[in-house]
Amino acid sequence: MLNELAPIELIAILAAVTDNQPRVMTLRGGEALPSGPFESSHRSLQSGLRAWIEAQTGHPVGYLEQLYTFADKDRDPRSEYAAASQRISIGYLGLVREQDAAGAGHPAWHSWYQYFPWEDHRNRSPEQLPRITKRLIVWAGDDPMRIQRVDYLFGLNGKAWNEELVLQRYELMYEAGLVDGAEFGRPMASDNRRILATGISRLRAKIKYSPVVFELMPESFTLLQLQRTVEALSGLHLHKPNFRRQIDQQELVEETSEVSSGASGRPARLFRYRPAILEARMLSGARLPLSRS
Amino acid sequence: MLNELAPIELIAILAAVTDNQPRVMTLRGGEALPSGPFESSHRSLQSGLRAWIEAQTGHPVGYLEQLYTFADKDRDPRSEYAAASQRISIGYLGLVREQDAAGAGHPAWHSWYQYFPWEDHRNRSPEQLPRITKRLIVWAGDDPMRIQRVDYLFGLNGKAWNEELVLQRYELMYEAGLVDGAEFGRPMASDNRRILATGISRLRAKIKYSPVVFELMPESFTLLQLQRTVEALSGLHLHKPNFRRQIDQQELVEETSEVSSGASGRPARLFRYRPAILEARMLSGARLPLSRS
DNA sequence: TTCGATGTACTCGATTCGAGTATAAATGGA
DNA sequence: TCCATTTATACTCGAATCGAGTACATCGAA
Incomplete structure (x- = not known):
């Protein structure tokens, strides 16, 4: 039997948090996710996708994790491709610290709650x-x-x-x-909105047992900033004293000697993610509290 | 640029538990996992893999879950394919109740601890x-x-x-x-042993928050049989009273009117998985205890 | 100086969990 | 028959965790 397979598509959910809003990188006026075909010049799936993201958004990517592989029939039965050839899309979740983007395809950040209010x-x-x-x-x-x-x-x-x-x-x-x-x-092209939902699900699950949140944080941050970031991602309101209790029990962060400035209210101490603990927590699991209110 | 992609390979880790041993379905004298190319005649990735499994092992599959997509370069840098074309493999985890297998490729069950003692x-x-x-x-x-x-x-x-x-x-x-x-x-062909390790990791993680174990159990079973199955999968020895406490707290099972027979010792009541609760627990998470000793 | 916002420290009760102990009911062999 | 063995089942206890609430401290700005 002949194999008439269409090229394999790599597709990225690029997430960041700014102004207490979780954001996703989009193209074409917010209706598509960065993506491109996997080519034989790519050394690996990941590096291929990184190349596409750079080209389309001009944004560097640190953390990148494979999500799921979709085939057309698994995806959107109404798609025009459904009866023709089988297209395969490999979805990835990328975490970045938001910066201005400038690349082909009109890159722009949008709050993901526009798509899932x-x-x-x-x-x-x-x-x-x-x-x-x-x-x-x-x-x-x-x-x-x-x-x-x-x-x-x-x-x-x-x-x-x-x-x-x-x-x-x-x-x-x-x-x-x-x-x-x-x-x-807000709708998106073909099944991109479903792929985005897959990414949000994974990220919301993952912040509970893995320190991935720190991929989204600046070098140093206050504990409230950290809490607001977790709240933005999970869509929940957290209990402040409990949140702080867990953070220092886990020894995920260490104090810097500085304090925050500029904002109103009492200045907060600035913390940084403990680099030494990184590998260990990655493996054994760091729990972030997600208690309500 | 031309796309000279090799066909996409579907590959299965088929798991079962018998005689308190977790087993994996292998081909070619235990050195390979069931697999085959994704073809344009397949309606979906899953159904394509099901067809290959049926052909190679003659074994029907119920539960099937996507694991990970591997590219050659991500896999085994020493592979002969590494410098040539980019082969993509999509790995799946399948759970079955063990039966005799008869298909092309000399299917056979092996304890997975042969590969990971x-x-x-x-x-x-x-x-x-x-x-x-x-x-x-x-x-x-x-x-x-x-x-x-x-x-x-x-x-x-x-x-x-x-x-x-x-x-x-x-x-x-x-x-x-x-x-x-x-x-x-025991070694396996190319990187099949690594793919098997991926499957075991996923299954060991999943039995803690999802009732997938019951996919491996017969229609009715004693609580000790259930415990032995979980122990076989996790590779840990569990505390019997605590295991039973959790099982009935979760209301995952219900009594049948029958009792076990044949074995020595006091006969045990037989339970069955509660079908009504299936969908609900699938979603919200059922915890299985994994306390030591 | 008072208000508003944030930061920080404590308490309390409910639940969960690991670990241990005790008792009941069957089988099989001496 | 009786006892040793194996399995089933019920109960206890203390440690740890967790959700929720309260109280107080400290700063900037009006």
Whole structure:
């Protein structure tokens, strides 16, 4: 049998946090993620993707982690490619400290809550959420499986909201026909929004047992800045004393001799990530607290 | 630029547990994993791999989960393909209830501890482990980073053994040149042993927060059988009272009216996995206890 | 100097978890 | 028959963790 495979596509979810907003790097007016074909000149998948990101966004990337490999049929059944050739996309999650981007394809940072407004639970519940759940309950009808899924994914009927289930919520809304137009969240080209949801899910899960947050932090930072970053990513409001307790119990950071300046309120001590502990925590797991309010 | 990509390879780690041994399906006398190229006739990556598994092992597969996508350069730099074309392999983890296999390629089940003898900590520590750590300490010399890695990965100097780090341990041993020959564990063709290590790592991590174990269990089982299965997978010895406490707290199983027979000792009640809870636990996370001894 | 915002230190109770102990019920061999 | 063995099952106890709340300190700015 002949292999008529289309080129393999590398695609990146590039995340940063600025002004307490989690942001994702987009192209073409915010409707696409950086991507490009894997070519035989690339030494590896990672280095190939790095080259594409540099070219399209002019932004250097530090941390880069493989997410998932999508095939067309697994992706969007409505795609024009579905019946033709099988395209394979390998998705990666990259973490950077935000800088201005200038590259081909009009790179721009957008808050990822533009695409998933229902995922931001930092202050109360998002406005759109009641309308979404109402529509979902109608969609579920009296099918017990559907009702159970809606309840667990959206924290209804006494179930707790689980911030990690970004992808599953998006897929449920997709099934229920709520993400076709622009009514709930900003759309993206083909299935890029689903790939973004995959990345957010992974990142929200990962900050709980791995010190990846520090990839997003500047050299030195206050503990509140660190907390606000974790809150931005997880979409949850955290309990300040508990957050600080965990951070120093884990000995993830060490004091610098400096203090913050400029902002109002009492100046805070500046901390830096402990470089010596890096490898060790990467392996054995550093827990970040995610208690509510 | 021309794309001279070799076909995409699908590769499976098929796991089962019988006689308290975790087993993996192999071909060609235990030196290779089931695999085959992704073809344009396949409807999806998963269904393509299912077809290859059926053909090569004659074994039906239920649960199948994507693991990781490897490119040659990411894999084994010594490979003959490294300088030629870029071959991509997509690895999957499949869970089955073991049956006799009969297909092309001489399918056979092997305990995965044949390939990783140092990973079985159910009774004392494995014999080979002292020899391995001795060699690693020599390799580390006085490089503090290397010493730290060895300590954390192999539970030395007061660090605890973390059973999930199968892949990281294998890669450290690879760097130290301990897995070239057959001295430590049985070798496999090309980098199949590393892919197997990836699968074991993922499965050991996953049984802690997801009820995937039940994919490996028969219809009804005693709580001790369930515990022995978890122990086989994790390579740890568990505390019986605590294990049972967690199982019924989680309400993962329900009693059948039957009791076990045949074995010596007091007959045990038979349980079955609660089908109603399936979807819910899949989403929100079911914890299995992994306390030592 | 008072307000507002932030930083920092403590307390308390609920839950979880590792570890140990004790007892019950069956089998099989002496 | 009875006892040793094996497995099942129930209970206890202390340490650690975690969510939640309270109190107080310290700065800048109005």
